[in-house]
Amino acid sequence: xxxDKQLIRELEKFxxxxxxxxxxxxxxxxxxxxxxxxxxxxxxxxxxxxxLEKHLIDSLVLIKYLPAGECLLDLGSGGGLPGIPLALASxxxxxxxxxxxxxxxxxxxxxxxxxxxxxxxxxxxxxxxLVKKGIKAxxxxxxxxxxxxxxxxxxxxxxxxxxxxxxxxxxxxDNELADAAEAIDMNGFAPPDICAYRLPxxxxxxxxxxxxxxxx
Numbered sequence: 001x002x003x004d005k006q007l008i009r010e011l012e013k014f015x016x017x018x019x020x021x022x023x024x025x026x027x028x029x030x031x032x033x034x035x036x037x038x039x040x041x042x043x044x045x046x047x048x049x050x051x052l053e054k055h056l057i058d059s060l061v062l063i064k065y066l067p068a069g070e071c072l073l074d075l076g077s078g079g080g081l082p083g084i085p086l087a088l089a090s091x092x093x094x095x096x097x098x099x100x101x102x103x104x105x106x107x108x109x110x111x112x113x114x115x116x117x118x119x120x121x122x123x124x125x126x127x128x129x130l131v132k133k134g135i136k137a138x139x140x141x142x143x144x145x146x147x148x149x150x151x152x153x154x155x156x157x158x159x160x161x162x163x164x165x166x167x168x169x170x171x172x173x174d175n176e177l178a179d180a181a182e183a184i185d186m187n188g189f190a191p192p193d194i195c196a197y198r199l200p201x202x203x204x205x206x207x208x209x210x211x212x213x214x215x216x
Contacts, residue, residue, distance in 0.1 A: 003027065007056060010200050016063050018089060025088050025115050030056055032111060033079050040103050042079035053201050058168070059085040062141070065195045065208050067164045069138030070094060075127055075155065076145035080108045082168070083141070087120040094119055096137065100126045127154045136160045143168040148209065149180035156187035156213075165189065165211040173207035188215040 004023035011018050018026070030051055037043055045051045059082030066072075066086075071094045074083030083097035097120060099105055108122035125133075140159050142151055148167055155165050169176065177192060184192065195208040 007052065010053075010057050011060055013200050014061055014064050014197070016060065018060065022088055026056055026060070026085055028115060029080070029084055029088065029111055032114065033107075036107050036110075037079070040107060042104060042107060053199050054204070055081055056085055058082070058199060058206065059143070060089060061197065061206075062086060062166065062168070062208065063089060065166070065210065067139065067210070069163060071096065071137040072139040072141060073130075073135065073137035073158060074098065075140065075142045077108070078104055080111060080122070082143055084108065084111055084117070084120065087117050088115070091119055094121065096121045096123060096135070098123045098125055098127070098130060100124065127158075131157050138163040139166065140164070141166045141168070147179070148173065148176035149183045152180055152183040152187050152189065152211070156189075159213045161213055161216055163213050165213065167209040167211070169207045169209060171205045171207065173209055177209065184211060188213055190214045
């Protein structure tokens with residue numbers, strides 16, 4: 001089973017330094033995610049080593065590309081990805097982790113209590129309900145949530161002006177960007193900033209699409 005030291009080593013390849021105490025909590029979160037997954041459908045990945053790379057490492061790579069902001073809103077977070085790993089690693093940020101499935105949010109609340117993550121706020125809401133409540137954040141993240149054009153339309157009113165929408169994608173992002181070009185412009189975002197990287201063990205390609213909200 002992977003250790004916190006392995007997590008630290010893999011993140012160092014991206015220039016990210018994770019303190020040992022935080023790495024230990026990240027590993028505890030992953031273990032609980034897979035334990036709960038036996039009864040509650042939280043993730044399709046059941047192999048520990050694969051989950052370490054595709055869930056924890058992939059989530060924490062965002063630290064390298066994350067713009068400044070006091071509040072991060074994670075849409076369609078499921079088992080808490082990337083919201084929970086980021087909340088653990090960024091205690092100075094308020095992290096609102098949102099999913100419409102109550103069982104998944106119950107797991108996130110369990111993790112909040114178990115690991116004492118005071119800056120984490122799990123909410124069982126649909127994106128449309130967030131809009132009605134007037135919730136906004138400087139940073140809005142989404143991982144495997146929906147197509148980019150639809151995501152831009154849903155998230156546009158949730159991103160504060162001068163804030164950022166960060167969409168975690170694979171190579172399919174290249175095609176999605178073309179389809180979303182009109183929605184990006186119409187919803188007040190600047191042309192996309194694309195950060196391409198590979199996961200360190202399996203070599204899977206990733207694209208982080210960063211969209212800067214420059215007008216309402």
